[in-house]
Structures are given as C-alpha cells and as structure tokens.
Amino acid sequence: MGRVVGIDLGTTFSLIAYLDAQTGRPRCIPGPYGETLCPSVVSVDADGSIIVGEPARRRLLTQPERTIYSVKRLMGRGVADVQDELKLFPFRIDAESGNVIRVRLGEKRFTPPEISAFILRELKSWAEEFFKEAVDRAVITVPAYFNDAQRQATKDAGRLAGLEVLRLVNEPTAAALAYGLHQQQRGRVAVYDFGGGTFDISILKLISTTEGDIYQVLSTNGDTHLGGDDIDNALLALARGEIRKQSGADLGQQSEALQELRKALIRAKHELSGVEKTTVRFALPSGSSYVREIKRAELDELIRPILARTMAPVKMAMADAKLKPPEMDEVVLVGGSTRIPLVRQTVGEYFGRAPHCELNPDEVVALGAAVQADILETGVKNMLLLDVTPLSLGIETMGGVVAKIIPRNSTIPASASELFTTGVEKQTGIDLHVLQGERELAKDCRSLARFQLKVPPGPAGLARVEVKFLIDANGILQVAARDLRTSEERSIEVQPSYGLNDAEVERMLEESIEYAEQDFAERQLIEANNEAETMLRATEKTLREQPDALLPSEERRTINTAVTNLRAAREGTDYKQVRARVDELNQATMHLAELVMNSAMHTALEGKRLEDV
Amino acid sequence: MSVTKTRADAGATMVCWSCRTATDGGHFCAACGKIQPLPRDADYFAFFGLPRKLRVDLDELEQRFHQLSWKLHPDNFVRAGEDERNLSLERSSELNDAFRTLRDPIARVEYLLARAGVRKEGAAKQQAPPELLEEVFELNESLDELRQARESGAHLGALRERLGAAQKNFQEKLDEVDAELETIFGEWDRAMDASADGAAQGALMVRMNEILNRRSYVRNLVANVQKELAEA
Numbered sequence: 002m003g004r005v006v007g008i009d010l011g012t013t014f015s016l017i018a019y020l021d022a023q024t025g026r027p028r029c030i031p032g033p034y035g036e037t038l039c040p041s042v043v044s045v046d047a048d049g050s051i052i053v054g055e056p057a058r059r060r061l062l063t064q065p066e067r068t069i070y071s072v073k074r075l076m077g078r079g080v081a082d083v084q085d086e087l088k089l090f091p092f093r094i095d096a097e098s099g100n101v102i103r104v105r106l107g108e109k110r111f112t113p114p115e116i117s118a119f120i121l122r123e124l125k126s127w128a129e130e131f132f133k134e135a136v137d138r139a140v141i142t143v144p145a146y147f148n149d150a151q152r153q154a155t156k157d158a159g160r161l162a163g164l165e166v167l168r169l170v171n172e173p174t175a176a177a178l179a180y181g182l183h184q185q186q187r188g189r190v191a192v193y194d195f196g197g198g199t200f201d202i203s204i205l206k207l208i209s210t211t212e213g214d215i216y217q218v219l220s221t222n223g224d225t226h227l228g229g230d231d232i233d234n235a236l237l238a239l240a241r242g243e244i245r246k247q248s249g250a251d252l253g254q255q256s257e258a259l260q261e262l263r264k265a266l267i268r269a270k271h272e273l274s275g276v277e278k279t280t281v282r283f284a285l286p287s288g289s290s291y292v293r294e295i296k297r298a299e300l301d302e303l304i305r306p307i308l309a310r311t312m313a314p315v316k317m318a319m320a321d322a323k324l325k326p327p328e329m330d331e332v333v334l335v336g337g338s339t340r341i342p343l344v345r346q347t348v349g350e351y352f353g354r355a356p357h358c359e360l361n362p363d364e365v366v367a368l369g370a371a372v373q374a375d376i377l378e379t380g381v382k383n384m385l386l387l388d389v390t391p392l393s394l395g396i397e398t399m400g401g402v403v404a405k406i407i408p409r410n411s412t413i414p415a416s417a418s419e420l421f422t423t424g425v426e427k428q429t430g431i432d433l434h435v436l437q438g439e440r441e442l443a444k445d446c447r448s449l450a451r452f453q454l455k456v457p458p459g460p461a462g463l464a465r466v467e468v469k470f471l472i473d474a475n476g477i478l479q480v481a482a483r484d485l486r487t488s489e490e491r492s493i494e495v496q497p498s499y500g501l502n503d504a505e506v507e508r509m510l511e512e513s514i515e516y517a518e519q520d521f522a523e524r525q526l527i528e529a530n531n532e533a534e535t536m537l538r539a540t541e542k543t544l545r546e547q548p549d550a551l552l553p554s555e556e557r558r559t560i561n562t563a564v565t566n567l568r569a570a571r572e573g574t575d576y577k578q579v580r581a582r583v584d585e586l587n588q589a590t591m592h593l594a595e596l597v598m599n600s601a602m603h604t605a606l607e608g609k610r611l612e613d614v
Numbered sequence: 615m616s617v618t619k620t621r622a623d624a625g626a627t628m629v630c631w632s633c634r635t636a637t638d639g640g641h642f643c644a645a646c647g648k649i650q651p652l653p654r655d656a657d658y659f660a661f662f663g664l665p666r667k668l669r670v671d672l673d674e675l676e677q678r679f680h681q682l683s684w685k686l687h688p689d690n691f692v693r694a695g696e697d698e699r700n701l702s703l704e705r706s707s708e709l710n711d712a713f714r715t716l717r718d719p720i721a722r723v724e725y726l727l728a729r730a731g732v733r734k735e736g737a738a739k740q741q742a743p744p745e746l747l748e749e750v751f752e753l754n755e756s757l758d759e760l761r762q763a764r765e766s767g768a769h770l771g772a773l774r775e776r777l778g779a780a781q782k783n784f785q786e787k788l789d790e791v792d793a794e795l796e797t798i799f800g801e802w803d804r805a806m807d808a809s810a811d812g813a814a815q816g817a818l819m820v821r822m823n824e825i826l827n828r829r830s831y832v833r834n835l836v837a838n839v840q841k842e843l844a845e846a
Contacts (some may be wrong), residue, residue: 167692210677212684377692387683411714414688414707471707474688 003135005167005378006030006128006372007175009142010155011118012073012198012228013337014038014368017124019132020375022327027179027371029364032127038363039127043119044068045106048380050506050523061583065256067092067107074198075102075113076158077151079499086226089234091256100499114158114501115509121162138165140374142366144199145171146223146314148437149449149478150499156475157506169475171202172196175369175387176335177216179360181384183208188330189219191319193348193356194366195311196336198228202315204329213383220321220410222314222392227307229338235303236266240281244291258286273297274340294296301343308347315351321410334355335365390472397434397443406470409439416471422483427458431466435478448498454482509531517561529579533571536583540564540590551596558587562588628653631697641686641705642762649686649701656710658725667806668723668799670716679713683845723795723822732819733826743828746787753780757842764845774843779798784832791829798822 007027009016016037018029029037034055044057045067052060061066074086080101087094093105103110121141128136141164143155159166173192180190187207194201201223208215236348240262245251251260263282272279274296283291319326332352338344339362348356360368376384389410395403396419406417421431430453438446456464465485472478483490501509540560544552568580629636630643630650637654639645639660659666662678684690686709691702715721727733760773802818 168689208680210680210684212681215680215683231770377689380690380693385684385687385689387687412710414703415710415714416707417711471703473703474706 003137004128004132005138005140005374006125006136007140007142007367007372007374008121008124009172009175009367009370010120010158011041011366012071012230013041014197014363015041015120015124016364017128018364018367018371019128019197020371027368027375029367030128030131032123033130037126037367039120041073041120042068042070043072043106043116045109048105049109051119053119060259061260065260066093069104069106069116071198072104072113074226074230075104076117077113077148077154077499078102082168082499089261090230101501101505105587110505112501114154114161117158118161121158121164125162125164138167138374138378140168140170140370140377141166141167142172142175142370143476144196144223144225144390145173145194145201145203145218145221146225146393147344147476148225148447149476150447150497152475152477153497153500156477157501160506161509166475168373169477170370170373170386171201171203171218171221171388171476172199172366173201173219173221174205174216174386175337175373176333176360176365177203177205177207177368177369178372178384178386179365180333180357180367181214181216189324189328190333191315191329191352192310192333192335193315194223194335195338195344195422196228196230197338198226198230200224200227200311200314202311202318204318204324213385215385215387217387217412218389219324220318221389222321223391224310224314225573226338227310231307232270232304232338232341233263233267235307235455236270236300237263240266240283240291240293241302243293244285247291248285248287248289250285250287252286262291269295270300271340273300274342283340293604295469297342304341304343306343312347312351315348326352329354335362336601337363388474388476389413390415392437392447393439394470394478395436395438395446396470397436401443402441403436403438403446407472411472413472413476414474416469418467418469421454421464421466421468422462423456423459423464423534424461426461428456428461428464429458430455431464433468435470435480449478450480450497451482456484481536499584501505525576526574526579529576529583530571533567533579533583536586537564537567540593542588543590543593547593547596552593556592560586560589560593641682647676647706649691649698651701652704652708656708657729658715661708661712662716664716665806666726667803668719668726669803670719670722672717675713675717679709682709719795719799720826722758723799724826726745727819727823727826730816730819732816733823743831746832749780749783750835753784756780757839760842777839777843781836784836784839788832789830790838791825791832794825795822795829798825 004019007018008462009018016029016039018027020027031037032039032054036055039054040058042054042057042061044052044060044064046052047067056066058070061070071090072089074090075083075092080094080096080102083092083094085100086092095103095105095110101112103112104116121139125136139159141155141159143152147155155169156166173194176194187209190205190207190264191204192201192203194203195320201221203221204219206217206219209216226466237259241252252262262283267284269281271281277296278296281291281293281295285291321609329352332348332354334345334348334356339348339358345356345358372384373386376382390407390413391409393405393409394407394417395405398404406419407415412444421433423431432451432453434443434451435449436443436446437449440446453465454468456466466482467485468482470480470482481490541564544560563582563586567579567586570578573579616759619675628639630648631644632648633643635645637650639656642649657690662675662682664670664675683706684708686702686707688699688702691699696700709810715725724733756773756777760770760777763770763773798818798821805814805818
C-alpha cells in the first residue's frame, strides 16, 4: 500500500499535507513552484490534455472558455440549484444536464466530480513526487454544512482520482484538530471558517480522558455558498458599474477583460487587509483606463452585509450547543477570508475575546486532515473525533410534511429505524422519499433520494418492513431494509436525486484509470527524457574538455556506446528503456566523474557527482 | 446516499461470529475480543450497562459515552475487514443514538414507555386536560382576537398584554408538569430498586404516559402563543 495524505479540496485553493513521522507534526507538501497552495482551477487544452493549478489560473486570462474555477460551488447540485450562481460565475453549463451538472470546457463536457478529480490527481502527483512513492489513500475535507449529495460528490471525486477516501472530515473540525495538537487546547472552542466559497461555524468541546483527547463537535451551522468569492463579486459589480458610467462600455461579454479586472480587484482586496488604501489600475479594452482608489472603510461597507450572513449561523450554532458567547474558552479563525480585519474584529466582538489565528489560515484545514489520516492509518491512539450531521434527516409523510427521524447535530454515526406497511390490498411497493433540511415541508428541504420498498402482495397492513437509515462517519446516508415477518434483507434500488449513480461512477472510473495510466507513463517519459538530456549534455561537454591523455581510449569507447544507446532509447516512448540507458551511461562515466572531481577542472560538472547532475 | 447490506443476524443463541464462543450480547467477545453484532432486543439502558432508572447522573453517562466511543468508533476499524467495519458502524451508531436519547429526560422516559409498549410514537393524545379546559378556551379566544386584530390593523397593545400573561400562566403550568415528572421519576427508581412487580411498574408507566401527554399539550400551547406573539 502507498502513503496516506490529508487533502483540503477548497473552492479557491487546494492543499495536500502529511504527518511527518519524525516530528509528529503535520506539514503541507509543496508543488513544482514551491507553493503549498494549488489554485483550484482546471483548464482543458486544445489537444485534450488537462492543466491544473497555477498554469491553469494563468489560462483564466488567455483561455477563459477552456478554464474553470470555483467548481466546488457546483458539487452535488442540479442545474436548477445554481441559477443564481450562473449570474455571477462564468460557468458554461449544459442546459439539459438536469440533476447532474455538466460543464463545457472547450470541446469536452465534465461533471463537477470529474473536474475536482483533476485537482485531486494534481495534488496526488505533488505528493508522489515528494515521497517518491505512490499515494493511494486520503482523508478529504468538506465544509461542515455540506449535505449528503455534496459529500457523495466529493467522495466520487476522490475515487475518480484513484484515491481510496478513508474519511471525509469537516473542515472546521480538521482545523480544531490541528490547533488542538499545536496548542494543547482544552475546553469549549468555536471554529469560524470563512473560506473562498463556503462558510462554517462549529462549536466543539475538547475533553481529556484517560485514553486520550476527544474532540466532540456539539453543533455546526453554515452556508455552503458564501465566501470570499462573494466579496470579489461585490467589488466586481461596483467596478463594472463605474466603468459603464465612465466609458459607456460593458465588460459583460468580454470575459478576458472581466477576468483581468477580477484579478486586479482581488489583489486590492488582499492589500487592504494590510494597508488603509490602495489603487486599482485597469486598462480597458477601449484603450482608456479605469483608475480607482479604494479605502479599507469602503471595502468594509461592501463586506458588512456578507459578514452579517455569517453571524446568523454563528448564533444558531451557539443556541444548538446551548452555550452563550462568554462560556467559550477559545475562538479559532480559519480560511483566507478571516485575514480581513473587519472579520476578525466582528468575530472577536461577538465572542468577547481575541480570536486565534496563529496557524496559517490557508493551511490549517489540510494540516488537520493529515492528522486524521495518520490516526486512521496507524489506529486510534490518543485522539478521537466525534463529529455531527449538520442537517436533520427526514422522510416525506402525508400531505408533503417531513417527519424528522435524525435531528441535526446528532453525533455520527447516527441511525433511525422506521416501520412501514401497506395501505391498500395487493400493494406491491411502498414509495419513500428521503430528505435533508430543517423546514416543515418536503418541497423546502433537499431531496436525497426516492425509492420503492418491494413487498409481497397481501391484505393492507400485513407487510411489515423495517427501514434503517444510517448516517456514517462521513456524513453520508446508507439505507437498508428488512422484512420483519421473514427477517429477510430487502434490496433497495436507490436513485440519488442529485449526483451520479454507481454505474456512472464506474464508467468514469474506467475512463479515469485509462487517463491515469496514460498520464503516469507520459509524465515518466518526460521526466526520463529530461534527465537523459541533462546527462548527455554534461557528458559531451566533459568529454570535449577532457584531455585525451587522461582518459583511456577503451573507456572513451564505452562512454560513446552508452551515449549512442541512450540517444536511441530517447527516440522511443518507453520510459523504462530511457531510465535503463541513463543508468548505463551513469555507470560508464563513473570514472570520468572522479577524474573531473580530482583535477578540479572548471567543467559543467564542477562540485557535483555526475549522477547528481 | 449508498445502499448497504445490514447486520449479520444475531441468532437465537448468541455465539461469537469469529470464535464461536457463547456471548452475553456485550460489545466484544470475552474470548477473542472481536466486536459483536447488536442483539435483536438491544436496549439503550443495557447498552450503557445502566439499570432502567429515570434519574440519570449526566456526568457519569457522558463519561461512559466517551469510554465506549474510544472502543466502538469506526476510526478504530478502518483497517479491519468489511464485516467488522459494519459491526462498528452498527454499534457506534447505536451508542450515539442511545446517548442522544438518555441524556434528555423527556426522550429518556418516552423511550422507556415506548419499549414497554405503553406509549406509541407520534400518537400522543391532543385532547385538552379537563382541569385546563376553561383556560385553554379563553386562550384560544384571545388568539382568535389577536389574528383578527392583526388582519384589520387594529391596536394590539391590550391583547398582547393579555396573551403575554396567558403565556406566562401556561409556562408555569409546564414547570409544574416537569416537577410532577421529576417526582414520579423518583417513584419509578424506588420501585426498580425494590424490584416491584409488573403490575406496579405498569401502573407507574400509565401515570407517566398521562403526564407526558399533558406536558406535550401544554408545551404546544406555549409554543403557539410565542409564535403568534412574535408574528404580531
């Protein structure tokens, strides 16, 4: 088996982390640019290849129609759900995609889990490069307020990326775990997690027991469509309005310019966390320019209504935990948007204490995920997470009313059993509709699934089927049914209301494995060729500069043969062949390298062994 | 949402699924230490190793909850086989369900009565208790007046006051019912200590059920008045 990692699959950025066995501390793994943050941006090139992260983010400006950001907002949702989002985000969605959204990127169409899988695959390659070892299992974090469909979509993404998802962990809980480990905190902790696209609040109790520390979540609340993105959109709306007034031009249709403006405004937003005012300069497509000074106070006015939308869930979570602000021992801030001074101030004022922000708010969730991954990998030793389900689970009853069977904030795993019977003679099935949410009527809750219980035909009320609804430790619902008269298990065909069914995931998985093998071989070949190139150049240079007298002609011949062989291998597509020939040349030049070192000549190989070049 | 097969069925005579030693329905096999399926007649009190009493020391209950969480939580079984993982899911969800029920005094007594078949879920009688009939009648009149006044845009001051007083009155009634429950919990616990016979237990349960019905009725009244006042 390969390594396990923790992954924060974020709206704006994603990160991957592991637990360093030597220090016992979690660490984020850097990518090829040395950055631990991987922009959650995916772009499809004209030749069909997939580009992820920083290079994809640059393509937002040059190839916006082939590039997507903030795909997390689409996870586990249907076309009807995201209409509001479509006004603000440049998602190109197939009109007929129905309950599973399909996004157009260039000539291709992808579901949100597939796009997320590309991001996961990229992070996985960072880790594999870092460990020089395969990575096949992961803990992935999700917003605490994600519903069943959004969680299932995240799990599907993991599978499609070739990862066994050991557990989905709620982001604020992961952050609490990282903080707990860092500071040995105890008592009641509020985690305020305001990220790029989602907001969560979780209230936890940290308890020391003889077996170890328990992180018990008391309540959670949030908004899965509220984040720094919304601040960006408010800024963008302001600037677009002013540009329209100034030049009469609307940037609406010009997505490249719009992306450019968006980027400039985000930069200004970041700067205003540190300074009182900044100036945005933006070259309009018409040739004139839009120059605008923004003061922090002005940004604060834009942020205030968005911030107010976070405080309502905070109050509800506190009420559900039956706690008052002064009873809290610690407040922890997570997510990039908590860098904003007004956010810190508002949260601090509500709880009456200065919030913690010692750990990097971008990294802390991934670090916590790595801790949980290690716990699951090595067995529970001294830490245990007890999380809750964020939304009540219910079934539709007569008149479209929802009967709640598992209340929100129940510790998971949680279950409920319900007994069903037939209402009329010769009825052969009982229809069930499962929902999630707090509202009274089914139409106002989130539909999870509809299915039919098959029963043997008989007099009304004779059939007795017990259905067990179980929310597992990932917050995902499982359903099982049993005929009480025969004790037989009844199979249930469940069609999820939103999301992929098993057959679709299987098919995508097959496709993605093909991708993966292809990807892997391709990447290996590129790396091997690069290595061969470096090796060849260095060898030839050394040979040229080395006096003939020092190098026996037989050795020179061996080296020349090895060079010829390596060149031949490079013509092919088999990376193993290239590797083998590189090793051969390495062997052949061993003595040469020593000579070079000893004579301390000024060659390209100075100070290095040839193998290290 | 996904579909799974449930429990490995516990047979009539309980033996460990792994080593075939007879078991007592506990969480783990005493011989080989493997996690065991829930017995068919699993009971929340028994799950915690508690007597069927209604006054529960909440600190002690929570301590037991934490101890059992360490042992039963799915985190412990990530590397176990599928059967054991499912058993852990079954046991740990039962643990959480049991803790959620037993830590709340009302849910606790409702569970006890439901198990004994005395109380049917969701079938609480919604008739007004006779001694409250007159006050409930007055309250409903006031609520009607409030709705009418609100629709016609009339001044609500005096009505608000009257309803506020009624709300206070019924909140006091609710407190009385709760005190009554607390007393009968004590009676029940003493009966359990004295190993009272089935008839004595049954009589207490019927009384408790009657108090719960009254409580549910009064609580709904208080909630209704609160709602109407909030809307007014």
